[in-house]
Amino acid sequence: MGRIPEDEVARIKREIALERVVAASGIELAPHGKDLVGRCPFHDDKTPSLVITPSKNLWHCLGACQTGGSVIDWVMKAEAVSFRHAVELLREQHFSSLVAQPERGGRPAEDGPRHHPKNSKRTKLPAFADGAVEAAALMLRVVEHYHEQLKQSPEAQEYLQSRGLGSPELLEHFKLGFANRTLGYRLPTRQVKAGRELRGQLTELGVLRESGHEHLNGAIVFPILGESGDVLGMYGRKLQKGPAPHMYLPGPHRGVWNLEAVKSSREVILCESLIDAATFWCAGMRNVTSSYGINGFTEDHRQAFVEHGVQRVRIAYDRDDAGDSAAEKLGAELNELGIETSRVLFPKGMDANEYALRVAPADKSLRLAVQHAVWTGKGHRVPVPAVVASEALSGCESLESVEPRTPAATAEVGFVDLAADLVA
Incomplete structure (x- = not known):
């Protein structure tokens, strides 16, 4: 990654x-001569010891911290991020509401930061409303903000490319986004009623x-998204490795991702995670x-499957003990609803996304799976014609590097091992 120009x-x-x-x-700031003062968030500050000098755009803690610096130094310390990350966060807000506001009369403050919009090459996002708005409208604004952040984040785009999900069509069709700590910068400050109301709403949501x-x-x-385009929930997949890579908004899960597929198809592929589902979607299985x-x-999910007449579900959960057990349980449940089921099998330990990345091209390997x-x-399973399987396999890279399960291990769960089928 290149150095940020000085x-x-x-x-x-x-x-x-x-x-x-x-x-x-x-942080509440109060005027003190030509400066602004407030309580320092970096130590237990009983009396205001944080001093901001707008004319120099610098800050300093006169209390226990005895530290200070520029706006970049502030973001690094406040958000516990690297210099580059702090620059990225602030860069997203360049020429936005974070840029110093002109004094009344339209003139910039003396010796303060100035705004030169004609030099901006970035798309300015719509501002959030000046006060409380309906929850549905507010959530759409959040989705729009995250979507714009994704389009401007090389880091997020590189991650999606590494997972085989860099399709512009996928990003636009499902309004994928990236949460990068910039949302608060789009809101009015807590010092005004509108800022407090919006933050309260976003916390409740x-x-x-x-x-x-x-x-x-x-x-x-x-x-x-729901049928009318309203935001029913959000799923987040962390870019960095950690103990909790999958995240959801608090509360019960609502809605069905890619509901249009359930409405228009009698046969549906059901994955364990949205990353896997997006992998199938990018491979042409919509x-x-x-x-x-x-x-x-x-x-x-149950309501949508029954209401829209889904007849068959291909369960493509991860190929591990938890995935196998959940697929078996869910299959029985769907059978009771009158829906036929089958289990899509990947080599042991793999999920759909890993499999698609290992066995290229994904459109053929996933279709064969x-x-x-x-x-x-x-009921009675309809066998796959040999010519269809042959055509699907044609052009796929070898699975020799994928270790197939032994027949004995396969028999324990009652499944035919897909990897063995493919390399036979």
Whole structure:
């Protein structure tokens, strides 16, 4: 990754108003001569010891911290991020509401940061409403904000490319986004009623935590949209490895991702995660949706499947003990609803996304996996014609590097091993 140009760093330090960044994090500032003072958030500050000098766009803690610096230094310390990450966060807000506001009369403040909109090459996002708005409208604004952040984030785009999900069509069709700690910078400050109201609403909706931080921070965001386009929920997939890579908004899961597939298809592929479902979608199999984890097949899913006449479900859960057990349980449940089921099998330990990345091209390997799904329903399975299987396999890379399960291990769960079928 290239070095950030010094002139760009200087420009950010000069033009993005520190006082607005600080106020956006909920710190109340009061005038003190030519400076602004407030309680320092970096230590237990009983009396205001944080001093901000707008004319220089600098801050300093006169208390226990005895530290200070530029707007970049503030973001690094406040958000516990690297220099580059802090620059990225501030860069997204260049020429936005964070840029120093002109004095009354339209003139910039003396010696303060100035705004030169003609030099901006970035798309300015619509501002949030000046006060409380309907929850549905507010959630759409959040989705729009995250979507724009994804389009401007090389880091997020590189991650999606690494998972085989860099399709512009996927990003636009499902309004994928990226939560990167910039949402608070789009809101009015806590010092005004509008800022307090909006933050309160976003906290109730689960978008913000009580601390003010974004709940899905650091994650690719998949909105769950209803029939009318309203936002029913959000799924987040963390970019960085950690103990909890999958995230959802607090509360019960609502809605069905890619509902249009359920409405228009008699046969649906059901994945364990949205990343896997998006993998099938990018491979041309658009009749796909996802539960929210192994225990996340909800009443909304059941209702949608029954209401829209889904007749067959190909369960493409992860190929591990938890996935096998959940698939078996769900299959029996769907059978009771009159829906035939089959189990899509990947090599042991793999999920759909891993399999698609290992066995290229994904459109052929995934289609073959679906065609080889092991029937688990009550009726009579229709065999896959040999010519169809042959055509699907043609052009796929070898699976020699994928270790197939032994027949004995396969028999324990009653499934035919797909990897063995493919390499035979």
